[in-house]
Amino acid sequence: MPTISKLDENLIRRQLSSGGWSFLGSRQVSVEATCLAVLAGGFESERLLGLQRRDGSWPAFSGDTEASWTTALALCVLNAMNDGDSARKRAFQWLLEERGQEADFLWRWKFRIADRNVRFNPELYGWPWDAGSASWVIPTAFSLVAIKQYTACSRPEAAEKRTRLGVGMLLDRVCIGGGWNSGNSIVYGVPLRPHVEATAIALMALQDERRTSSIQTSLEWLKQRSESVESVESLSWSILSLFLYQQPVGQLQAKLATLVGDGRVIRNNATLATAILALKCGEMIHPFAVMR
Amino acid sequence: MKIDRRRFVGSATGLAATAAVATEWVRPKYSVSYKRPRSQVAVLNASDYSERLERLLFEGIRLFDLPVNGKTVLLKPNLVEYLPGPVNTNANVIGAAARCFLRLGASRVVVGEGPGHQRDTELVVQSAGLQPHLMEPRIDFVDLNRDELVRVKLKANYSGLRELWLPRSVLDSDFVVSMPKVKTHHWAGVTLSLKNMFGVVPGMKYGWPRNLLHWHGIQESILDICATMPIHFVIADGITAMEGNGPLQGTPRELRKIVLADDPVAADATCARLMGFDPLRVKYLSEGSRFLGNLREDQIVMLAEHPDAPLRPFSVLPEFSYLVNE
Numbered sequence: 001m002p003t004i005s006k007l008d009e010n011l012i013r014r015q016l017s018s019g020g021w022s023f024l025g026s027r028q029v030s031v032e033a034t035c036l037a038v039l040a041g042g043f044e045s046e047r048l049l050g051l052q053r054r055d056g057s058w059p060a061f062s063g064d065t066e067a068s069w070t071t072a073l074a075l076c077v078l079n080a081m082n083d084g085d086s087a088r089k090r091a092f093q094w095l096l097e098e099r100g101q102e103a104d105f106l107w108r109w110k111f112r113i114a115d116r117n118v119r120f121n122p123e124l125y126g127w128p129w130d131a132g133s134a135s136w137v138i139p140t141a142f143s144l145v146a147i148k149q150y151t152a153c154s155r156p157e158a159a160e161k162r163t164r165l166g167v168g169m170l171l172d173r174v175c176i177g178g179g180w181n182s183g184n185s186i187v188y189g190v191p192l193r194p195h196v197e198a199t200a201i202a203l204m205a206l207q208d209e210r211r212t213s214s215i216q217t218s219l220e221w222l223k224q225r226s227e228s229v230e231s232v233e234s235l236s237w238s239i240l241s242l243f244l245y246q247q248p249v250g251q252l253q254a255k256l257a258t259l260v261g262d263g264r265v266i267r268n269n270a271t272l273a274t275a276i277l278a279l280k281c282g283e284m285i286h287p288f289a290v291m292r
Numbered sequence: 293m294k295i296d297r298r299r300f301v302g303s304a305t306g307l308a309a310t311a312a313v314a315t316e317w318v319r320p321k322y323s324v325s326y327k328r329p330r331s332q333v334a335v336l337n338a339s340d341y342s343e344r345l346e347r348l349l350f351e352g353i354r355l356f357d358l359p360v361n362g363k364t365v366l367l368k369p370n371l372v373e374y375l376p377g378p379v380n381t382n383a384n385v386i387g388a389a390a391r392c393f394l395r396l397g398a399s400r401v402v403v404g405e406g407p408g409h410q411r412d413t414e415l416v417v418q419s420a421g422l423q424p425h426l427m428e429p430r431i432d433f434v435d436l437n438r439d440e441l442v443r444v445k446l447k448a449n450y451s452g453l454r455e456l457w458l459p460r461s462v463l464d465s466d467f468v469v470s471m472p473k474v475k476t477h478h479w480a481g482v483t484l485s486l487k488n489m490f491g492v493v494p495g496m497k498y499g500w501p502r503n504l505l506h507w508h509g510i511q512e513s514i515l516d517i518c519a520t521m522p523i524h525f526v527i528a529d530g531i532t533a534m535e536g537n538g539p540l541q542g543t544p545r546e547l548r549k550i551v552l553a554d555d556p557v558a559a560d561a562t563c564a565r566l567m568g569f570d571p572l573r574v575k576y577l578s579e580g581s582r583f584l585g586n587l588r589e590d591q592i593v594m595l596a597e598h599p600d601a602p603l604r605p606f607s608v609l610p611e612f613s614y615l616v617n618e
Contacts, residue, residue: 060496138500268438
């Protein structure tokens with residue numbers, strides 16, 4: 001596809017002199033944008049490794065002093081590139097320790113007894129966006145992919161336990177009719193609608209799980225919804241996810257190629273990189289694939 | 293009575309501790325005040341979102357003599373989700389406002405938003421129908437969830453957060469316009485111009501949604517954010533508003549009003565009255581009236597029609613029934 005080389009060129013042009021990528025053209029390196037760009041362009045992961053914190057986590061962006069969900073994404077990058085053994089080990093350990101606020105028994109008690117407007121099982125927790133908050137779908141899904149990839153050959157008991165809890169949490173939060181919202185499925189008795197991106201990423205985390213009816217319904221929802229999606233970000237994640245479920249993505253890729261053109265109109269570097277990954281689907285090893 | 297040294301030291305320590313606690317309790321939690329003796333509000337009648345809206349808005353904004361000539365104006369609408377119903381600030385109101393500020397001499401208008409639940413900002417902008425308005429010259433859009441961030445010390449301390457990373461585009465703009473959708477809110481009671489500023493807190497740092505603010509208290513976080521990022525003007529979309537289980541799952545309510553104000557507290561208090569609520573019972577509004585603006589009717593000058601309470605108050609979830617003005 002001739003478009004891809006132009007998109008790659010665009011991505012290279014947008015690389016900061018410090019080696020990473022920002023989201024929207026500033027000089028502030030975004031770990032998310034850098035992870036996706038490194039994967040999309042097959043670039044060196046040196047800048048990414050340089051941003052790792054002592055405790056094994058990554059911040060959301062350069063200059064930030066706190067750990068973030070981007071650690072899971074960074075571990076996926078290093079897994080895909082088979083790079084940075086020690087960095088990967090430390091990231092894995094950090095992910096095992098990190099948990100949503102519901103993991104604390106006091107919060108579980110609060111959600112079980114007092115705060116029942118949001119319906120979910122607080123026993124099943126995953127990963128938060130940032131320390132001190134509850135579990136949400138996208139950080140949990142990326143953490144699951146990262147841990148499953150890292151422990152593909154041998155999974156320690158602690159990792160297995162967290163994996164089961166995380167998978168349980170995703171399945172507990174699935175929307176009625178399939179798909180995932182950002183975190184919950186029912187608030188104040190009203191069912192929430194699924195989001196395309198959250199559904200696509202949650203399905204990636206469940207790619208190697210037994211095809212329960214929840215997973216199957218969500219997959220059907222995503223297949224149907226992705227046909228009408230006109231946004232580059234959601235369409236790209238849909239392609240990446242559907243491909244892992246051996247669904248045909250050729251038509252979606254053609255639509256995506258039309259939407260992105262030569263990439264100049266896409267200001268968000270993370271979106272541009274995700275689009276490149278989606279267009280390269282089938283031509284390269286899928287960076288979020290989990291060995292069964 | 294003879295006071296020995298031990299008793300004296302004990303009493304003095306007790307007194308000092310009491311004084312310290314009392315001082316902390318009495319001392320204001322804010323270090324700025326945007327209150328003026330009088331605030332101005334204009335409530336405009338608008339039956340729909342047609343082309344007539346721009347003219348109405350232009351005439352309305354002109355009543356305020358705003359200092360926007362040559363300035364960068366940031367419009368902060370309320371774009372939350374791609375859901376049907378009156379969830380988002382209507383795109384025609386945003387587009388009309390942008391063109392009005394350009395006509396009034398603004399050098400550039402930036403529409404800035406960071407949707408709170410939905411990571412795909414493009415999808416929200418598309419679904420809201422905003423894209424055609426962004427094609428016009430000198431009107432740009434910035435995704436506040438992914439803008440360059442600056443660490444900022446908060447100018448109030450209700451939440452205990454003390455500092456936040458905030459988007460440079462908002463911090464660098466000369467004139468900030470909050471453009472809420474008039475809605476009830478299942479956690480805050482109402483969501484209006486002050487609550488709308490939650491959308492400047494970036495998802496790339498705090499996630500989707502900004503859970504940290506929820507843990508630290510929604511009402512408290514609103515006060516801290518608005519103390520730190522002052523709102524210069526409000527354009528509230530109350531043409532088709534939302535009642536019941538807002539801000540996402542509520543039902544449409546035809547209010548047929550646009551509320552303009554040079555003070556966010558006065559704007560929100562007026563909207564609350566239009567909804568049939570007592571603004572003093574909205575915690576962040578009553579507390580905000582100490583330093584963010586004026587709440588009392590005698591401190592608000594009405595430039596257009598005087599708003600009447602509705603015949604039927606907006607419906608709310610049972611836990612917010614205390615808001616309703618008896």
